[in-house]
Amino acid sequence: MDGFVIEKLPGGIGSPSDFEYEWEEVVFHSRVWETGPDPEGATKVDLTVKTVRGEKLIDLESLRTFLTEYHEKDPETWELTAVDVGGYGGYAAEDQVFFFISPGIAAEVSIDRGRFTEEDLMTTAAGFHPESSA
Numbered sequence: 001m002d003g004f005v006i007e008k009l010p011g012g013i014g015s016p017s018d019f020e021y022e023w024e025e026v027v028f029h030s031r032v033w034e035t036g037p038d039p040e041g042a043t044k045v046d047l048t049v050k051t052v053r054g055e056k057l058i059d060l061e062s063l064r065t066f067l068t069e070y071h072e073k074d075p076e077t078w079e080l081t082a083v084d085v086g087g088y089g090g091y092a093a094e095d096q097v098f099f100f101i102s103p104g105i106a107a108e109v110s111i112d113r114g115r116f117t118e119e120d121l122m123t124t125a126a127g128f129h130p131e132s133s134a
Contacts, residue, residue, distance in 0.1 A: 002029035002051040003026075004107065007127030010120040013046040026054030044112060045101060049128050051104040052098075060089045060100040067098055067108070086126040092118075097125045105130070 010096065014035035021028050030050040036043030057063050068075050080091040085098075088107075090099025096110035109125040 001031050001049070002053075003131055004049075004051055004128055005131050006049060006124075007129075008123050010047065010111070010116050010124060014043075014050070014119075024054075024066070026052060026070075026102075027058065027105050028052055028068065029080065043113075046112050046115065048108075048110045049124070050108045052106055052108060055104055057106050058064060060091075060119070063098060063100050063106045085122070085124070086129050089120075092122070095121070097121060099125070101130060102129070 004078075013033040016031050016033050019028075019030045019032065021030075028050050030048055033047045034043045035046050038044075052063070052067075054066075056066060060103050064080070068078060071078075074107050078093065078117045080093055083097060083098040083120075085097060088099040088101055091099055096108060097111040098106060099106040107128055109121060111121045111124065111126055112126055113121075
């Protein structure tokens with residue numbers, strides 16, 4: 001997907017759909033796995049992987065600043081933990097992780113923590129990387 005491979009997925013996820021969109025001159029390519037519909041007709045997002053591409057993403061801190069605004073988080077209260085994701089520097093929150101690949105390229109993975117574990121999130125993220133690093 002968008003020059004990335006997805007090596008590992010948690011069991012029990014639903015059907016995938018792909019999306020492309022842009023926000024503040026940054027292009028997102030995402031694949032979303034959804035389960036459903038339930039008896040009421042609703043679907044649930046199980047897992048999302050995204051590539052994030054834009055000139056303003058020059059390092060991990062610029063990525064963090066951009067995603068803080070994109071996700072409408074308060075930079076003073078958004079609890080992020082620095083992590084290594086498959087050799088890339090990044091940050092993890094309760095249900096998501098994002099990491100910087102190289103200038104202009106980053107990735108983000110989010111998961112339904114009601115159904116999946118932090119280990120599922122981190123294993124999926126570590127297996128989502130540029131094809132050239134496979």
